[in-house]
Amino acid sequence: MVISVDTGNKQIKTEHFVFQSGLNEMDIMPPKLDTKVLEYNGKFYTPSNRRIAYMKDKTFDERYYILTLMGVAMELEDKLNRGLYRPIPNRPVGVELLVGLPPADFSGLYEKFEGYFLRTESPISFRYGTRDYLVCYREVVSYIQAYAAAVMYSKDMKLRQLPKAFIIDIGGFTLDYLLLRYGEPDTEIFDSLEKGIIPLYNEIKNRVRKQLDILLEDSDIDLAINRTDCHLAAEIKDLIKNVVYEYVVNTLGIFRELGIDFNSITTIFVGGGSMLLSKVIQEVWIRYRGEYHIIHDPLANAKGYKKLYLADHAV
Structure with missing residues (x-):
């Protein structure tokens, strides 16, 4: 079995x-x-x-x-x-x-x-x-x-037909990435950065505590990102959304420094963090001209x- x-x-x-x-x-x-x-x-x-x-x-x-x-x-x-x-x-x-x-x-x-x-x-x-x-x-x-998450949806994404596809997996603690060429991993362009959702939570908690003297839990942050009817005060939600926006902008900026141009490549976001931040990714992506997809399946790797x-x- x-x-x-x-x-x-x-x-x-x-x-x-x-x-x-x-x-x-x-x-x-x-x-x-x-x-x-x-x-x-x-x-x-x-x-x-x-x-x-x-x-x-x-x-x-x-x-x-x-x-x-x-x-x-x-x-x-x-x-x-x-x-x-x-x-x-x-x-x-x-x-x-x-x-x-x-x-x-x-x-x-x-x-x-x-x-x-x-x-x-x-x-x-x-x-x-x-x-x-x-x-x-x-x-x-x-x-x-x-890679496993991308393979799960390779047929839908037509990965084997793409000269280059860049996979970004925003996970709990790590942000993993790798380049695929016609569906196969490029053995030189891959890494795992300690820039996942948990470090983002920690940054949000620190900023909210320092600026507003309020202690938050992870679940509070999730609600502020995803729900319009979140119970938190408007100033808390605004601060959280600003930090999240900065995170997405800065994260995508890292890849430019690594030689990845989102204007000339298909980008595929996977992982629970990508799903959580999907609306913000959509907002930030207007500065790029390349195609992108977000796989809304937390079980994709398994x-x-x-x-x-x-x-x-x-x-």
């Missing part, structure tokens, strides 16, 4: 689910909650809205292992409920686990990241909600984030991992 889990700094995504990259860990079963509990290795875990601090190397501790296991559990439960999977008592279900890394980190970390999940040949026993599961990772395969895997294993 093939299961994709995109382990982002802000959110965990599978083919069908999205949840925050945060965990509550407890030694005893928590009281009845709306959210389901994962029981693994004598501990109890629930998702948390308090995301984990940025980790370049996600193998540093157990948290991303648990978050990934939670994603696997959600996918197994979904398949079971839809009749696509029927567990056999005391027999582990074999899972091909697909994960991803930013372009700049891929070559240096993919073996370590795959080994992080393939740490033991013994089946993984856990309980999710009211069901017990037994899973064996038969294979773990890593893919390049951003879906792309599976598409790449199935293509590699086609009979």
Whole structure:
């Protein structure tokens, strides 16, 4: 069974689910909650809205292992409920686990990241909600984030017909980019910058605190960017929108310095950050003449991992 889990700094995504990259860990079963509990290795875990601090190397501790296991559990439960999977008592279900890394980190970390999940040949026993599961990772395969998202929609974007396509993935902590030539990655033009949505949140919080003496949460900022009926005062919303506009302008300006001219290339924005900032990107883009697209699918990377895997294993 093939299961994709995109382990982002802000959110965990599978083919069908999205949840925050945060965990509550407890030694005893928590009281009845709306959210389901994962029981693994004598501990109890629930998702948390308090995301984990940025980790370049996600193998540093157990948290991303648990978050990934939670994603696997959600996918197994979904398949079971839809009749696509029927567990056999005391027999582990074999899972091909697909994960991803930013372009700049891929070559240096993919073996370590795959080994992080393939740490033991013994089946993984856990309980999710009211069901017990037994899973064996038969294979773990890593893919390049951003590229996988673009591949998922390559037919719609006609990427293989384009001499150049520039992919910008605005993620939780990193902003990943890579150049495609007729649908294939240019091995010289790619990188991951620490300029994702989380640094933007931090800049907004600092500015609002210094100028207005108000403390904001990430959710407040999301509402101010996306909703006209946001509960925040007008001066707070205006300040947030100014900072966001500056962020998009400055971010796109970085690529000019790297030799990327948006007037002569097709640009494709992917990732949750691109979706969050889509209206501002549209406002800023009037200064460019090149074509651009925003992929409004937060699950694009996870879906792309599976598409790449199935293509590699086609009979």
